[in-house]
Structures are given as C-alpha cells and as structure tokens.
Amino acid sequence: MKRNSRVLWAASLGTYAFLYVPLVVVVVYSFNDSRLNAEWVGFTWHWYDVLFHDEQMLGAAWNSLVIGLVSSAVATALGTMAGYAMYRYRLRLLPVLVLTPIAIPEILMGVSLLIFFVMLNLTLGLVSIILSHIAFSVGFVAIVVRSRLAGMDDSLTEAARDLGATPWRSFRLVTLPLIMPGIVAGALMAFTLSIDDFVITFFTAGVDSTTLPLQIYSMIKIAVTPEVNAVSTLLMLLTLLLIVIATRLAPGALRGE
Amino acid sequence: MTPRAQKWLISGPPLVYLLIFFAIPTLIMGLASFRYAGELGGLAPLTSGDPDELAGFTLESYQRFFSDLIYAQLFFKSFIYATVTTLLCLLLAYPLALTISRSPKKYRDLLVLLVILPFWSNFLIRIYAWMIILGPQSAFSKLFNGAIGIFGVEPLPLLFSPFAVLVGLVYVHLPFMVLPLYANLEKHDPTLLDAAQDLGAGAWKRFWRVTFPLSLPGVYAGAALVFIPALGIFAIPDLLGGTDSILIGNVIKQQFLDARDWPFGGVLSIVLTLLAILFAGLAAWVARGQRY
Numbered sequence: 066m067k068r069n070s071r072v073l074w075a076a077s078l079g080t081y082a083f084l085y086v087p088l089v090v091v092v093v094y095s096f097n098d099s100r101l102n103a104e105w106v107g108f109t110w111h112w113y114d115v116l117f118h119d120e121q122m123l124g125a126a127w128n129s130l131v132i133g134l135v136s137s138a139v140a141t142a143l144g145t146m147a148g149y150a151m152y153r154y155r156l157r158l159l160p161v162l163v164l165t166p167i168a169i170p171e172i173l174m175g176v177s178l179l180i181f182f183v184m185l186n187l188t189l190g191l192v193s194i195i196l197s198h199i200a201f202s203v204g205f206v207a208i209v210v211r212s213r214l215a216g217m218d219d220s221l222t223e224a225a226r227d228l229g230a231t232p233w234r235s236f237r238l239v240t241l242p243l244i245m246p247g248i249v250a251g252a253l254m255a256f257t258l259s260i261d262d263f264v265i266t267f268f269t270a271g272v273d274s275t276t277l278p279l280q281i282y283s284m285i286k287i288a289v290t291p292e293v294n295a296v297s298t299l300l301m302l303l304t305l306l307l308i309v310i311a312t313r314l315a316p317g318a319l320r321g322e
Numbered sequence: 323m324t325p326r327a328q329k330w331l332i333s334g335p336p337l338v339y340l341l342i343f344f345a346i347p348t349l350i351m352g353l354a355s356f357r358y359a360g361e362l363g364g365l366a367p368l369t370s371g372d373p374d375e376l377a378g379f380t381l382e383s384y385q386r387f388f389s390d391l392i393y394a395q396l397f398f399k400s401f402i403y404a405t406v407t408t409l410l411c412l413l414l415a416y417p418l419a420l421t422i423s424r425s426p427k428k429y430r431d432l433l434v435l436l437v438i439l440p441f442w443s444n445f446l447i448r449i450y451a452w453m454i455i456l457g458p459q460s461a462f463s464k465l466f467n468g469a470i471g472i473f474g475v476e477p478l479p480l481l482f483s484p485f486a487v488l489v490g491l492v493y494v495h496l497p498f499m500v501l502p503l504y505a506n507l508e509k510h511d512p513t514l515l516d517a518a519q520d521l522g523a524g525a526w527k528r529f530w531r532v533t534f535p536l537s538l539p540g541v542y543a544g545a546a547l548v549f550i551p552a553l554g555i556f557a558i559p560d561l562l563g564g565t566d567s568i569l570i571g572n573v574i575k576q577q578f579l580d581a582r583d584w585p586f587g588g589v590l591s592i593v594l595t596l597l598a599i600l601f602a603g604l605a606a607w608v609a610r611g612q613r614y
Contacts, residue, residue, distance in 0.1 A: 070424070076417035083414070084440045084496065087451030094454065103459035143336040150333035159333050162340040169598050170554025172571050173351075174344070176578050176591055180354055181347035183364060200343040203336055232328065261444045263557060268578065281446050285561065289453055297447040304442050312435070 088301065095294035102289050112295040122296060125280035129260050132191060132276060136198035137255035143199065144206020144255070145248050151207060152214040163204040174201060175268035182269060189271035197269045198259045205258060206251035213247025214240075246314040253311045257304055348595075355383055355588030365584050383585040387593070393573075397593065400570040403484075404552040407491040411499040411548050412541065414492070419503035419540075420533075423510070434504060441497040449561050452490050456480040456562070482564035490558040495551065499544035506540025507533070539609045546605035550598050570594060 094102045098109035116122060147163050150156060166174055178200070182193045221243070225235035263278040270279060277300070284293050356379045358366035367377050387393050422433045440448065455462050458479060467477040480486060510533065518528045556571030563569075570590065577587030 070421075073417050073421045073424075077421040080414050080418045080496075081436060083493070084437065087448065087455055087493070088440055088443060090454055091447060091451045101459055102454040102457065103461075143339055146332050147336035150329070150336070154329050154333065156333060159337050159340075162337065162344060166340075166344055168550065168602060170551055170571070170594060172554045172556055172574055173348070173591055173595055173598075176574060176587060177347035177351035178343070179578060180351055180365075180584060180588075181343075184350065196343055200340065203340060207336070257442060261442075263444075263446055278444060278446050281444070281450070282557075282561075285446070285450050285453060289450075289457060293450060297444065297450065300447065301443045304444075305439075308439070308442055 091294050092298045092301070094291055095298045097291060097294075100291065102291060102294065112291040115292050116295045116299075119292065121275070122277075122280055122292075125275045125277045128191065128274055129277040132194050132198060133256045133259040136195045136202060136259045137252050139195075140199045140202035140255040140259075141206050141248060141252040144203045144251055145210050145244075147203060147207035148210030148247075148251075149214065152211045163207045166201050167204045167208075171201075171264040172268075175265040178265065179268040189269060190274040193269045193271070194266055194274060194276070197265050198262060201262070201265060202255035202258050205254050206248075209251040209254060210244060210247045213244045217243050249314045250311045253307045253314075257307055260300075260303075351588050351591055354584055355586075355592050356380060357585050357588075358382065359583045359585050364582060380585075383583075383589045386586060387589050393590070396568075396570050396573060397597070400553055401597075403487065403491065403567075403569060404549050406488060407495060407552045408499075408545050408549045410488065410492045411496050412544065414496060415499035415503055415544065419500050419507050422500075422504050423507035430508070434501070437497050437500045445494065446557070446561075448494060449490050449558060452486065452493065452562060453481060456486050456489070481562065484563065484567045486562040487559050487567045490562045491552055491555065494555075494558065495548040498547035498551075502543035502547065503537065503540040506537050506543075510536055542605045542609040546602055550601055553598060553601075554594055 090102075093105070095112055096108050096110070097105055098111065099106040147159060151160055151163065174197070178193070178197045179189075182189060182196075187193055217240070222235050222239050225239045226232070230238065261278065262276075263282060266276050266279060267282070270276065275283075277296070281293055281296065284290060354365055357368070358377065358380055360366045418437070422430055422437075425433060454460060457463060458481065463480050466480065471477065514532055514536075515528050518532050523531065554571045554574075555569065556575045559567045559569045559572055560575075574587055574590045574594070577583050577590060581587075
C-alpha cells in the first residue's frame with residue numbers, strides 16, 4: 066500500500082511539473098538578455114521596455130480591455146438572469162442554449178457568427194467581437210450563479226415572503242446579496258474568458274480591432290520573441306490576481322461546483 | 323405581476339440573446355452549406371435576374387464533400403488525434419486525480435486549484451511555451467537529440483511535427499480530464515477497498531475490480547470534455563504542427579478566411595457539429611448505464 070501511494074505521488078508530481086514547467090520557462094525568459102529563447106544570458110527589463118513602447122501591442126491591449134469590460138458587464142446581467150431562471154423554473158430551451166456553446170468546438174461558433182455578421186452587413190470590429198464574447202460568456206456566468214443558488218437555503222426567501230415582502234423585494238434584499246459572490250465570480254470569469262479568447266475573436270475581428278491574443282498570435286506565427294514572453298507574464302499576473310479575487314469571493318465557484 | 327410574466331421577464335432576455343447570437347447563426351451556417359459560393363468569396367445571392375448567374379440552393383458542396391475521399395480522411399485524422407489525446411490525458415490524469423482524492427481533505431482544494439490554474443492562463447501562451455521548449459535551440463531539444471544520438475539516431479526536429487501537436491493537445495486539455503475524474507473518485511467509499519483487501523484482493527486487483535469500474539462515469543465525462551473540443555481545434559496544429567498535421571479545424575478556417583468558399587466551409591462545419599453532438603450523446607448514453 067505504501068509503495069503504491071509513493072508511485073502515485075511520483076507520477077502526480079511529474080504531471081504537475083508537466084503543467085507548470087512550460088509556464089515557468091515563459092516567465093523566466095521574459096527577463097533574459099537574449100533575442101533567442103534558448104539559453105540564459107543575463108537579467109534584463111529590456112523586453113518589458115520594448116513592450117511598453119510597442120504602439121500596436123498597447124492598442125491591442127486597450128481593445129481587449131474595452132471588449133472585456135463591456136462584454137463581461139452584459140454577460141453578467143444576462144447570465145445571472147439565465148442562472149436564476151434555470152434554478153427557479155423548469156425550462157427546456159434555455160438550458161440547451163446556455164450549455165451547448167460551452168460543449169461544441171469553439172471554431173463552429175466563430176464561423177457561424179462570421180457568416181451571421183457579414184449577412185447583417187455589420188462591419189467586423191469591436192462591436193461584432195463584443196456581441197460574440199457576450200454569447201459565449203453567458204453560459205459560464207449562468208452555471209456559476211445557478212450553483213450558488215443551489216447552495217442557498219430556500220427558507221430564507223420563504224421567510225421574507227411570509228413577512229410580507231413582495232417577490233421583487235425578497236429577491237433584492239435576500240437572494241441578491243446571498244448570490245452576490247457568485248455573480249462577481251461569474252463576472253470575473255466572463256472578463257477572463259473575453260481577455261483570453263482567441264478562436265472566436267479570430268473569426269469576428271476586423272482590420273482595426275486587433276485584440277491582445279490576436280496580436281500575440283500574429284507575432285508568434287512569424288517568430289519566437291521575448292516581447293511575447295513579457296506580455297504573457299503580465300497577462301498571467303493579471304489572471305492570477307483575478308482568480309485570487311474570485312476564490313476569495315466564491316470558494317469553489319471556479320470549479321463549477 | 324403574474325408568475326408567468328415574471329418567468330418570461332427573467333428568462334426572456336438571455337433566451338432572446340442566445341437565440342439571436344447562437345441559434346440563428348448556427349442555422350444560417352447550416353443553410354449556407356446549401357448555397358453557391360459567391361464570385362468574390364462569401365455566398366452567391368439567393369435570387370438573381372441573370373439566368374447565367376448561380377443563385378438559390380444546391381447540393382454542390384455536399385457532392386464535392388462526398389466525391390473526394392480526402393475530406394473523410396481528414397475527419398478520420400482529426401478523430402485519431404482526438405482519440406490519442408484523450409487516451410494520453412486519461413493516462414496522465416488518472417494517477418493525479420487518484421492522488422488528490424486520497425490526500426488529506428484540507429489539501430484537496432489546493433491540489434485541485436493547482437490543476438486549474440494553468441488552464442486560466444491564455445491559451446496561446448500555453449502553446450507558445452511549447453514552441454520555446456520544442457524549438458530547435460532549446461535545452462530540451464538538444465538533450466533529446468543528444469540522447470537519441472547515443473543510439474545512432476539522426477537528430478529529429480521536435481517542433482512543427484505531429485509529436486508537438488499531440489503535446490500541445492494534451493497540455494491544453496488535461497485539466498478537463500482531471501476535474502471530472504477527481505469529482506468521481508472523491509465520492510468513492512474507502513470501505514469498499516478495505517472489504518476487497520479483507521477478501522484477499524491485491525492492490526492491482528483492487529484497482530481494476532473496484533476503483534476503476536466505479537470511476538467509469540468520470541472517465542466518460544472527462545473523455546467527452548477532452549475529445550469533443552480536441553476534434554475541432556485549429557490553433558494548435560497551426561502553430562505547433564507542420565504540413566503533415568493539418569486537421570479539420572485548419573481546413574474549416576482555410577475555407578472561411580483564405581479560400582472564402584463559405585458553402586463548402588459550411589458543409590465541413592455541419593459534419594463537425596454532427597460528430598460533436600454524436601459523441602456527446604454517446605458519452606451521455608454510456609454514462610447513463612452506470613450507477614454512482
């Protein structure tokens with residue numbers, strides 16, 4: 066028994082290493098004083114300096130921020146409604162529409178939205194990206210909110226109703242504060258998904274609406290450059306920060322419990 | 323306000339949004355596969371006054387799909403890549419999920435979080451990391467080629483190969499296998515293993531006859547979560563693969579963005595959608611036969 070668990074632990078440690086070594090490599094080489102991501106030469110902030118003077122990259126980061134903020138705000142409102150509706154009522158169509166975008170390969174949503182926007186004569190750009198990001202984030206928010214509701218004690222809202230609160234008052238004063246951590250976690254999740262999305266953005270972006278992932282893609286498609294390491298490191302820090310906030314607000318929410 | 327009105331007020335907005343920006347575009351993609359390609363890309367008009375101009379609906383793209391074996395082969399290749407990815411993920415994820423589920427309760431959340439954390443870093447960054455590691459000048463490539471050199475094997479390029487594509491696919495999808503497996507293994511009753519031991523079963527037998535069969539619903543769930551997204555992936559072969567590892571996702575991308583033959587891209591997308599639904603249904607159906 067002891068020997069078996071030691072073998073299991075060794076295998077697990079190997080898998081953790083497999084998960085983390087690549088990311089550590091990216092971070093370490095972002096401080097490397099060499100154009101090649103091959104050998105450690107010496108410490109430098111040079112690539113961060115290059116990054117903060119790269120107009121295209123800064124423009125892309127700005128686009129990503131705008132898209133992330135607007136799409137996560139709308140997705141949070143719609144997703145909270147969807148999560149509440151799925152918890153409260155027996156619905157047929159809504160759960161299917163909420164869950165399928167998560168389950169099917171992303172490229173399918175990307176190409177169908179491309180056809181759709183072109184047919185509507187909508188110029189591809191920030192607006193089309195935002196509309197697409199809302200569409201794929203709603204489901205994630207809905208799942209987090211519904212799971213938060215499922216963990217809630219129903220007798221609290223019943224008590225509020227017994228004490229004479231209208232449905233809206235009992236929702237606003239009892240349910241909403243209780244599920245607030247779930248809503249905030251959902252919002253952070255929608256924001257992260259939007260900032261990170263590559264595939265759907267790739268199909269719905271126009272000429273002047275390059276986002277951070279699209280910019281990274283076009284750079285690494287040509288060559289490996291430490292500037293990408295620097296922007297990656299900063300993005301990882303941002304995501305880590307958002308995750309810390311999210312887990313503080315709603316423990317377990319990120320695992321879809 | 324009646325309860326009915328309330329229900330519509332709450333479920334209406336997300337329903338309408340997803341109908342417009344998910345259901346309708348998907349249907350339009352389906353319809354597009356029955357149209358003619360436009361002369362300048364995109365779609366030909368639905369109606370036309372000029373009889374020489376192609377307009378309306380046609381089965382042309384479907385005929386093209388079925389007349390050339392190369393597209394079926396492409397789907398088969400994607401199927402093989404997705405299957406191998408799923409198996410490798412299972413192989414890596416199982417010991418990890420088992421270890422986490424048998425760890426002291428207070429560490430489990432942290433160990434699970436450590437699995438999820440890399441998943442939250444940008445998808446392209448994770449692929450880029452492997453471009454560095456497998457690149458020709460990397461320490462890993464030199465070590466690897468040095469090692470096979472001892473046996474007299476010529477140095478192999480690791481990047482832009484099917485091997486790199488598989489590494490990328492496994493790396494990106496691994497958490498999706500670990501989480502459902504762990505969720506299942508955590509619920510197992512440890513007394514079952516004690517009982518098996520008392521009845522004389524060795525460690526290996528206890529695993530194959532007790533733990534593994536009980537974990538099958540988790541295996542199916544994880545397999546579906548890895549296999550279906552892996553089937554349609556295009557960025558990983560695009561960045562890590564060479565010309566020999568083009569998968570169906572790459573060809574769909576080509577049809578829509580480079581060749582601009584939307585009807586044919588639509589056909590490929592519809593087939594991919596049907597396959598995704600088929601495999602999701604299959605996983606659900608197999609899992610239904612299981613208890614736990």
